[in-house]
Amino acid sequence: MSPRGLLVAALLVVGVGVALASCVGVLVMRDAYDRLHYTAPATTIAPLAIAAAIVLEESFSAAGIKALLVAVVLLVTNPVLTHATARAARIRELGEWTVQEGEQVKGERP
């Protein structure tokens, strides 16, 4: 096996392993806030590792560029989604909140 093939296999193992581990993390955590943390590794490390493996295999052909594009899209959109979901969870739990000037935010989680 060539050094490049070994590197591709290692990147694939890293990507798939991280994604599987974060799936298990989503399953075992208690509430939605804890679960949201585990979507982060699956949308940063895993797509970058897999896209890097594809680029190593194909160089910058149409396939490689599109794989990188998918990784970048996941990387950019997931923080927005995580923020929106956490905000929705908090509003459901504690109601809408507005902060007046100089006022502390009420409703800390128990």
Place this chain on the structure above:
Amino acid sequence: MNEWLVAALALLVGLVPCGVVCLRGDPVNRLVGLEMAGAVDTLVLLLLAQAYGRAIYFDLALALALLSFAGGMVFARFLERWI
């Protein structure tokens, strides 16, 4: 059967915990499971496109990445008040 196909099959196992999360708990927890499943599905499509060696299949992964983001945002917006 090349290494890309093996990786895609291994990653498909990760959909099982996401499905279990989607079936239990309150709507926000289920939404998190759905978002996670969307991310894992995107990666599976990426690996399958490379396994079959057709550059056009990568567009599927790109479309799923964009649409699962849009779907997650719509669900989060609705969960803030109405559901």
